[in-house]
Amino acid sequence: MQALSVQLYAVRDALAADLEGTLARIAEIGYARVEAFAFVEQAARLRRALDAAGLAAPSVHASIIEAADPEPVLEAAQEVGAELLIDPYLPPDRWRTADDVARLAERANAAAALAAQAGMTLGYHNHSWETSTLINGRHALEVFADELESGVALEVDTFWAAFGGADAPALLRRLEQRVKAIHIKDGIMPTTPPPLPDDAEGITAVMAQYTAQQQPAGRGEVDIVASLRAAPQALRVVEFDDYAGDIFEGIATSLAWLREHDA
Secondary structure, X not given: XXXXXXXXXXXXXXXXXXHHHHHHHHXXXXXXXXXXXXXXXHXXXXXXXXXXXXXXXXXXXXXXXXXXXXXXXXXXXXXXXXXXXXXXXXXXXXXXXXXXXXXXXXXXXXXXXXXXXXXXXXXXXXXXXXHHOEEOOEEHHHHHHHHOOOOOEEEEEHHHHHHOOXXXXXXXXXXXXXXXXXXXXXXXXXXXXXXXXXXXXXXXXXXXXXXOOEEOOOOOOOOHXXXXXXXXXXXXXXXXXXXXXXXXHHHHHHXXXXXXXXX
């Protein structure tokens, strides 16, 4: 079984109320790794809390590809001990044409060179528009991957890749070793990909209908088993964008399911 982690965004409300207590509870559930977000302004405190809980943060989320000043991000990621620095979001209007994607890849390659100098690998995490947008019959995310330097990684969110119309396991197989992490996220999927508006606000509204229906791994309609088999090398990161039940129960259930099914 590959290494398991949990994206702290899933427990963001608890984290905001009690950072140290929330991390301790995650460790009690059985996780040894977390994926940090929104950590740049409190990197030193987060590192102390991680150490106290016996947790590591091998991957982190922070916007860097289009950052005016990437140095604070790099320094904070180093502070928390990250090995994989993942940019979690580039807006939908950046992915419309081949030229758009080429510009993003150029910026990602430049950011990756800075990350490498700091001892880290740069990655990018998709949402739905990177697969719903087709460029010459291919998902924009694949076109993006073709333009990246060999050392740049991807963290594929299989829920949102499928939401955008991709066959997630097949996509993972095509992306191969570039995939260094995957988000384990289950839930109710649309029968056919819903049309997405042109603006980010509209897209968010459509996506929100499905984030509210997310479920622990194995309880929804996402083919997680096939996705795991398609990316055996990737760090598994449990995530919920939203969850109607107790979130700690949700991440515990996902962990138990992965221990049983991720051979």
